[in-house]
Amino acid sequence: MENNSFILQMQGITKEFPGVKALDDVNLSVRKGTIHAICGENGAGKSTLMKVLSGVYPYGTYDGKIIYMGQEMKFRNIKESEAAGIAIIHQELTMIPELSITENIFMGNEIVRRGLIDWTEEKKRTYEILKKVGLSINPDILIKHLGVGQQQLVEIAKALSKNVKLLILDEPTSALNEADSENLLNLMTELKNKGITCIMISHKLNEIAAVSDAVTVIRDGHTVESYDVEAGKVDEDKIIKAMVGRAIENRYPEHKPKMGKVIFEVSDWCVEDPDVEGRMVCKNASFNVRAGEIVGFAGLMGAGRTELMRSIFGKNYGIYRGGKIKIKGHEVKINSVESAIKHGLAYVPEDRKVLGLNLLDSIRKTVVAANLDKIKKNGLLDLNLEKKAAEEYRKSLKIKTSNVEAGVTTLSGGNQQKVVLSKWMFTEPDILILDEPTRGIDVGAKYEIYKLIHQLADEGKAVILVSSELPELLGMADRIYTIFEGTITGELLSSEADQEVLMKKMTITSN
The missing domain is CATH 3.40.50.300 (P-loop containing nucleotide triphosphate hydrolases)
Structure with a gap:
């Protein structure tokens, strides 16, 4: 030729x-x-x-x-x-x-x-x-x-x-x-x-x-x-x-889930794109999560996963066009990030630099940022409690730094992510939404974050895991929902799913 x-x-x-x-x-x-x-x-x-x-x-x-x-x-x-x-x-x-x-x-x-x-x-x-x-x-x-x-x-x-x-x-x-x-x-x-x-x-x-x-x-x-x-x-x-098509080595810690009742339910959730009139980024999305369960969300870029999660977390994205949220069986109205936190929701965003961290802050300040009430005494911030909380997370999450006074920017991506996780764990949430929690992190740090996610589930929290990496979802989630163009196209037990089945449901609207 x-x-x-x-x-x-x-x-x-x-x-x-x-x-x-x-x-x-x-x-x-x-x-x-x-x-x-x-x-x-x-x-x-x-x-x-x-x-x-x-x-x-x-x-x-x-x-x-x-x-x-x-x-x-x-x-x-x-x-x-x-x-x-x-x-x-x-x-x-x-x-x-x-x-x-x-x-x-x-x-x-x-x-x-x-x-x-x-x-x-x-x-x-x-x-x-x-x-x-x-x-x-x-x-x-x-x-x-x-x-x-x-x-x-x-x-x-x-x-x-x-x-x-x-x-x-x-x-x-x-x-x-x-x-x-x-x-x-x-x-x-x-x-x-x-x-x-x-x-x-x-x-x-x-x-x-x-x-x-x-x-x-x-x-x-x-x-x-x-x-x-x-x-x-x-x-x-x-x-x-x-x-x-690639082999998956054993990159995920062993875990036996201890599941309880459904504690988080979203039904017929509809959200319109804030920039494109008439384009729905979430179309009648319905899903649920049990206590102690890790539920994965699989979808390609632009499928609407982050939009769905941010809109649930206090209508933090898009124009709300309908749908209900129930927590522990009761319908709740969550119209702001504050009310989401009060109702026991936490959201660890995909873009940790823009949405998750104030890059000017120290580790100590960041950890307590989302729940200042917890360290107040007589209406004033107690700096000893603040330091103690930050120290506990530094040890338990193995955050690689000599000192909680260090600036967040001095940390590697994996350690920054652990600080963001600490910040939300400190709010003692019942429902934790993790959006691409291991993006841009090396394999060793990933394993530690996986163990942490298991620990959160074992404490009875409902964990939602959004990830673009199919092996990660198959290795970590108990159940997986697939999203394509704002619509939930499938729900599978991860024990019954494989990458090809997921990819099919993530790229084709109707099966």
Whole structure:
């Protein structure tokens, strides 16, 4: 087969960060005028590969070759890859919300006549470019007044205005509602028919099946499989096997659950996206947890797990549109984080830096932050009690620090996570929601956190464990719910589940 049918060949790409090989001898060949899907679990290396391609990680910081349109490329930055006709549309949109569509599209390459910006010409061209992506809206509208779906189309329009030949879409539909997603997939097919090549990073198998001409699966920084497919005839089981097929060693402590009654029930919970009108992030979610039980929630990024948990925890996310919560058999109204804590709920967030820790505080202050009443004497904070509490957690959780006065920032990720856990354990909750509690933590620290989760369950707490790592859910949870696009699609005992069954329920709406 002649190489000139390939627009892109990435050969033997290896990228290391301190202590981690993010990519190890990855190969990717993309044919001209096709839609090529790249899939793999969170953290498999998909985005790192695209950052190598676009020059975010410049030539010289990785090993291997990039052959693009028949020539070896050595991009030093994004500008160079864009000049060559490669554009990436990221999950996080990069438009400036306070500027108009026209200003965003021509930023950095304004049309200038006699030293002044030619607004009339820019607007005329913007209007033409928007038509290419199926948007007939006024180019003067500010970006912030557009829905996420429209913003994404404007990003694509901007790429087309720069004469793009290879368009990369990173999880393009994770924030879109169904109509916008379909619109975007149709647009990709139209662009392909106009000779533009697309690479789509996605783990929504239904979308990959609908539009791809080829699939590459990346797992743990390696390319596992790469093959051509016929759009509409993708073998989803084959992709799932390739995405998760790995041996699970004994990474989880032994545990025999001691379960009691159902103490936490959520029924018909509905939440609307705060930014996208009409898009529901939780659709009639119902689930329950017993005392002493660890219940897992499995779903891919953007499936709505965190949104569900944050909205339950004091309506801390989204627009509440209905549903009930019962604790120990009684219906409760929880309208704020304070009332959630008072009702015995605790939430350890996924993003510990933004939501879990005040990075300016010491360990001692952080541990007691969510339950100051407990260390008050006659209405005043008792600093001895505060110190004693922090010391107890430092010892029992083996937080690696010589002193509870140390700043939280001085700790490693695993130890920071233990401090966040301490803070919520100090509130003596009955129901503990753990969102990705071991994300970004090394294996040794994970094992300690697992033991801690078991200990909490053995104290009779109801534990909810949200995790993107299927082996973790299978190794830790007693029961697992799967979520896809805001809907709970399955409930399984983990003893009866395996990774493939879960992945299927996490990527397909109706089974």
